Amino acid sequence: MATVSLNGIKKTFGKTDVIHGIDVEIEDGEFIVIVGPSGCGKSTLLRMVAGLETVTEGEIRIAGARVNDREPMDRDIAMVFQNYALYPHMSVFDNMAYGLKIAGTPKAEIAERVNEAATLLQLSDYLHRRPRELSGGQRQRVAMGRAIVRKPSVFLFDEPLSNLDAKLRVQMRLEIKQLQRRLGVTSLYVTHDQVEAMTLADRMIVMNGGRADQIGAPLEVYANPQTEFVAGFIGSPPMNFLPSDIEADAPDGARTLGVRPEHLRIASSGTPATVVYSEALGAETLVHVSLPQGGQATVRQDATMPLPAEGTAVHLEWNATDRFFFDADGRRN
Amino acid sequence: MEKRVTFKGIWLPLLLVLPQLVITAVFFFYPAGQAVYQSLFIPDPFGLSMQWVGLGNFEYLLGNAYYRASFVTTAIFSIAVTVVSMGVALYLAVLADRLIKGSGVYRTLLIWPYAVAPAVAGVLWLFMFNTRVGVITWYLGVLGYDWNHVLNGEEAMGLVVVASAWGRISYNFLFFLAGLQAIPRSVIEAAAIDGARFWTRFRTIVWPLLSPTTFFLLVVNIVYAFFETFGVIHTITGGGPQQATTILVYKVFSDGFVSQDLGSSAAQSVILLVIVGALTILQFKYIERRVHY
Ligand SMILES: Nc1ncnc2c1ncn2[C@@H]1O[C@H](COP(=O)(O)OP(=O)(O)OP(=O)(O)O)[C@@H](O)[C@H]1O
Ligand SMILES: [Mg+2]
Numbered sequence: 001m002a003t004v005s006l007n008g009i010k011k012t013f014g015k016t017d018v019i020h021g022i023d024v025e026i027e028d029g030e031f032i033v034i035v036g037p038s039g040c041g042k043s044t045l046l047r048m049v050a051g052l053e054t055v056t057e058g059e060i061r062i063a064g065a066r067v068n069d070r071e072p073m074d075r076d077i078a079m080v081f082q083n084y085a086l087y088p089h090m091s092v093f094d095n096m097a098y099g100l101k102i103a104g105t106p107k108a109e110i111a112e113r114v115n116e117a118a119t120l121l122q123l124s125d126y127l128h129r130r131p132r133e134l135s136g137g138q139r140q141r142v143a144m145g146r147a148i149v150r151k152p153s154v155f156l157f158d159e160p161l162s163n164l165d166a167k168l169r170v171q172m173r174l175e176i177k178q179l180q181r182r183l184g185v186t187s188l189y190v191t192h193d194q195v196e197a198m199t200l201a202d203r204m205i206v207m208n209g210g211r212a213d214q215i216g217a218p219l220e221v222y223a224n225p226q227t228e229f230v231a232g233f234i235g236s237p238p239m240n241f242l243p244s245d246i247e248a249d250a251p252d253g254a255r256t257l258g259v260r261p262e263h264l265r266i267a268s269s270g271t272p273a274t275v276v277y278s279e280a281l282g283a284e285t286l287v288h289v290s291l292p293q294g295g296q297a298t299v300r301q302d303a304t305m306p307l308p309a310e311g312t313a314v315h316l317e318w319n320a321t322d323r324f325f326f327d328a329d330g331r332r333n
Numbered sequence: 334m335e336k337r338v339t340f341k342g343i344w345l346p347l348l349l350v351l352p353q354l355v356i357t358a359v360f361f362f363y364p365a366g367q368a369v370y371q372s373l374f375i376p377d378p379f380g381l382s383m384q385w386v387g388l389g390n391f392e393y394l395l396g397n398a399y400y401r402a403s404f405v406t407t408a409i410f411s412i413a414v415t416v417v418s419m420g421v422a423l424y425l426a427v428l429a430d431r432l433i434k435g436s437g438v439y440r441t442l443l444i445w446p447y448a449v450a451p452a453v454a455g456v457l458w459l460f461m462f463n464t465r466v467g468v469i470t471w472y473l474g475v476l477g478y479d480w481n482h483v484l485n486g487e488e489a490m491g492l493v494v495v496a497s498a499w500g501r502i503s504y505n506f507l508f509f510l511a512g513l514q515a516i517p518r519s520v521i522e523a524a525a526i527d528g529a530r531f532w533t534r535f536r537t538i539v540w541p542l543l544s545p546t547t548f549f550l551l552v553v554n555i556v557y558a559f560f561e562t563f564g565v566i567h568t569i570t571g572g573g574p575q576q577a578t579t580i581l582v583y584k585v586f587s588d589g590f591v592s593q594d595l596g597s598s599a600a601q602s603v604i605l606l607v608i609v610g611a612l613t614i615l616q617f618k619y620i621e622r623r624v625h626y
Pocket of ligand 1: 013016036037038040041042043044192
């Protein structure tokens with residue numbers, strides 16, 4: 001268990017700048033989720049913490065000690081890869097025991113720790129199998145087991161659930177969260193799935209093109225997004241963006257008005273719009289409308305509300321406190 | 334989806350495979366049949382008559398000290414060629430695999446020796462190690478070592494091993510490099526995070542995962558050392574000194590064509606035929622059951 005701090009981390013591949021300077025202090029036992037669209041540099045950032053990529057500029061500290069020049073094995077970390085990266089020629093037991101064997105742990109202790117992890121992950125019946133004889137979910141668990149038996153100070157996860165089907169993903173998400181709570185190990189978790197980020201994170205780092213747009217607790221980021229990008233990325237369905245001149249009291253410099261779908265209401269007066277189509281999802285309904293000024297918006301409403309027919313002319317309204325204004329650079333103003 | 338072309342008659346398909354069948358018949362079945370046939374006879378010195386001796390040629394060979402010595406020579410030679418060519422190739426492949434930039438250049442350069450015919454390679458090495466004018470012999474002389482593979486059997490063996498292995502390195506290198514690159518990077522990274530340093534990773538992860546490639550190359554290289562090194566030996570040592578480099582294939586040639594002992598030579602060919610057959614079966618059996626991780 002340890003703190004992790006990133007100070008002004010930059011990464012350049014040849015001539016391409018991939019990470020433009022990231023600062024974050026991670027507390028002991030915290031679960032940090034790095035979230036962002038594909039190609040924004042999440043994996044690169046994680047791999048720098050792991051020691052699999054060199055750090056172009058800046059400093060990484062684990063438990064207070066600078067680790068920039070340390071090899072991966074000297075950083076006291078464990079990593080779960082997207083494709084699991086299990087050793088194909090070894091049994092599940094040997095996969096989990098590998099790190100301990102190299103560390104010279106006594107045989108009896110290895111067996112004890114592997115069995116303990118296997119019980120925790122419901123893998124006890126599969127210890128003698130090879131990875132190729134396991135299902136995707138089981139392989140994922142072996143990868144987790146391999147990480148936890150070594151009792152590292154930091155866990156690193158690079159999209160560990162993206163190869164699983166939707167249902168298993170939800171289940172494993174819960175298991176990972178519980179496991180991390182129980183073990184209390186500082187974790188960095190990379191994902192492009194904002195739902196995963198919202199549910200797992202103590203704090204999340206929302207990345208956009210190699211920058212950390214916002215760092216904060218999920219609900220705080222949701223309630224108070226600092227940039228247009230974050231506002232649009234976190235939340236599903238995403239925030240509606242309308243031209244800010246729709247509002248008479250828009251602040252100077254504002255270009256875009258953002259309102260979350262659940263904050264829009266169909267009412268008898270307000271901004272006129274036309275229903276494009278409605279999606280009834282059971283508990284709730286999404287009504288997609290188009291605006292005369294151009295652009296579309298989504299209204300999220302309770303299933304008990306009347307379902308407007310396609311082509312109906314309606315009016316939208318929202319509370320002034322639920323508005324977010326963004327300037328031309330996408331910053332809040 | 335597999336697409337199968339079906340022919341209606343028998344004649345067109347037959348016509349299409351005919352060239353291959355003819356080549357196989359003329360250059361393999363006919364000589365092989367001849368060898369088996371001749372191995373059962375002893376021709377008179379003028380080749381006018383043949384005397385039936387049954388398995389006499391084989392009996393004689395297996396009791397012959399020179400022939401048994403040639404077996405040992407062949408074993409030493411093939412093992413040395415295989416170990417040297419595979420060892421160097423693996424070393425180079427590991428280096429090239431770690432290289433991100435410029436590995437294409439190395440690969441191309443390393444493939445060149447494969448394009449050199451064995452006999453030409455033999456002549457190249459012969460010039461470099463020529464006892465009077467060879468450049469390497471001269472440097473060895475400067476260092477105080479008197480190189481003379483014409484008189485020294487061990488030096489002669491060393492030279493033919495190096496010359497034979499050299500041409501093979503390219504081939505082995507390509508297979509090893511492909512094998513190394515087929516190992517997922519993340520598996521190696523996972524091992525590094527698990528605490529394994531380079532050598533431990535190589536021993537516990539890379540080498541086991543590379544074993545199908547290694548086994549395949551082992552068989553192929555032994556077959557090569559057995560049969561395709563004739564040109565190198567013929568140009569460099571001619572089997573000498575004192576049969577120190579006379580491997581089985583070379584003995585077939587020297588007994589048959591030089592000493593004109595056709596019966597014995599034919600019997601030796603048959604023995605080689607059996608050996609290569611056994612090696613091929615081994616190889617196919619293994620390839621069929623090859624471990625897929
Ligand atoms: N070895 C490399 N050499 C050059 N460019 C690279 C290298 N690795 C990554 N990049 C570039 O860096 C950027 C960030 O890559 P990275 O893998 O960190 O993205 P990511 O956020 O993890 O995306 P994804 O969600 O698709 O995994 C990409 O534009 C990628 O092309
Ligand atoms: Mg990635």
